[in-house]
Amino acid sequence: MRLAIFLLIFCIFEYALTVDQTNFKTCDQSSFCRRCRKVKPDNPKFALVPGTLNIYSDSITADLIHKDNKHLFSLKLEALEQSNTFRLLVDEKTPLKPRYKVQDALKSAPKPGSIKVHEGDTEFTITSGPNKAVVTADPFRVDFYQNDILTVSVNAKGLMTFEHLRPKPQQPADGENAENPAANDVKEADEIDDPGAWEENFKSHHDSKPYGPEAIALDFSFPEAEVLFGIPEHADSFALKSTSGTDPYRLYNVDVFEYIIDSKMALYGSVPVIYGHGGGTIVPKKERIRRAATLMKNDPYTLVVCLNSAGKAEGTIYLDDEKSYNYRKGEYNYINMKFENNVLDVNFIGKPNFKTAAWIERVVIAGLGRIPKSATLIIDGASQELEILPHGEGVAVRKPGISVQQIYNIRLNF
Structure with a gap:
């Protein structure tokens, strides 16, 4: 009898300490996640704008265009001195307001490297030491090589998404613009019909999204890698698992002491770095x-x-x-x-x-x-x-x- 009571108390205590997963959004509950997962591969939307390439001693810049809505973005690809690495930056060319940029992530700004650029008809190659980046104009894609071995491909599947900031549309008053229906039209290319794209609620939290939907997504392929490691700290296998059909790994900094084993749930550490391990x-x-x-x-x-x-x-x-x-x-x-x-x-x-x-x-x-x-x-x-x-x-x-x-x-x- 005492053993049964002890086990019952232990089970209740264990249940009380179990993390409440309902405090964290799933992908299905997050509009941006749903929208990004609806993007289909092999249907690229971005291309470099001809005639916008600028070459400097340590970097190149160019304009990117969304081929449907014609919105312009700025591209910068720069070489860094340490290990002849590259850094890729993409932002809106004329944003409605500046987007947040992470501060204090590095001890100091990395030292720039030096580059050589070879231009072709449909692509150009940037070389820094033994490494190089091959940039394809249309569809936009970047292939990074280390000692002539392709190690990372960016946007190879054409899943790049960059929702530009925009003012929230105003609902016309009754009868307003009745004589000019075109004034109420929204460009089809800009339509985002996912519920929660413009406003979203989760429990007691309300996100008014004054600048509209602003999701960003980009696919990275590691041709030489057999397994991947990194992103958030989680109580699961060291090698990252496929997230197809399940929730993705989320970059939350979670201040909870409870956690679930064999789960993708994020814990304290949430550093956006990923490693590919293979040949x-x-x-x-x-x-x-x-x-x-x-x-x-x-x-x-x-x-x-x-x-x-x-x-x-x-x-x-x-x-x-x-x-x-x-x-x-x-x-x-x-x-x-x-x-x-x-x-x-x-x-x-x-x-x-x-x-x-x-x-x-x-x-x-x-x-x-x-x-x-x-x-x-x-x-x-x-x-x-x-x-x-x-x-x-x-x-x-x-x-x-x-x-x-x-x-x-x-x-x-x-």
Whole structure:
């Protein structure tokens, strides 16, 4: 009897602590989400305006046009000095009011890089170091290449949506404009008939939307990636799951202590960054199971090398004390790893200024197509033979036993 009462109390307590999901909108309850999901692929609406391309030392600008409603947008694609990366910005050319832009997301403005531009008839190519961006004019699309490998395609499916700000239409008084029906017409291309597009309610909250519907959407494709990671913190698998037919991942910053496991529900962290992992990347992993992340600080690393079709891969490791702001004083290590011509080469980016007891336990390599006879570790000119074993569809180089702070390379012998 006591056990039954205890279980009943426990179940009631557990129920009381369960998160109330009705406090958060679903996609079906959000007008902008419904509208964006109604957009069909392979029906692109945007194109570059001919004759508007401007080329600068670090960037290009051009005008974009919505082919249905003829609204103009400004495009800027700029190169950044760090790692020869690119930044893409799109905004209305003459907005009804400036849109909100995130502040204080970066410690400082990134340093601009330098570019070279080659213009073609229907596209142009922007090169920054070993990387490049190929911009197609009509339909608008951007393909980003890293060392001639296509890594990200923007608007490849033609799902780009950018609802421009507009004044709320006024309802005419009875009989007004009766003699001129055309005055009441709304351009068909601008019609948004989803309920909630102009005003929306959720529980006690009312959104008056004084500037109308303003949803933005853009599709990104990762041709070389097998899995994706990132966006909001969630109590689910590390690899992101398909959201087809279900609610999408939402970038909420949720200040609740209850959460549901195996759910896309957002938790505290909501950083809009996404990583594609597949051929061409090297991922450092710590595989020891611990009760807390702090206990993993000096655990050994497994380097997972996933080769692309050219037999190459790259990756980085960042190390600091994981608790202070001493990285601002330069107390960190930034390590670059590169696999090419059957050699894993590891060097520092910048000057190393942090000590750690972490070490390399093994190196897993996938995509070789054949099994090496052996591997050779080379440090400061000295060499050591390492054991190689089959590992799934690849091979594992066992126990290099070297500090993660050392400069070294591992050569595969066939």
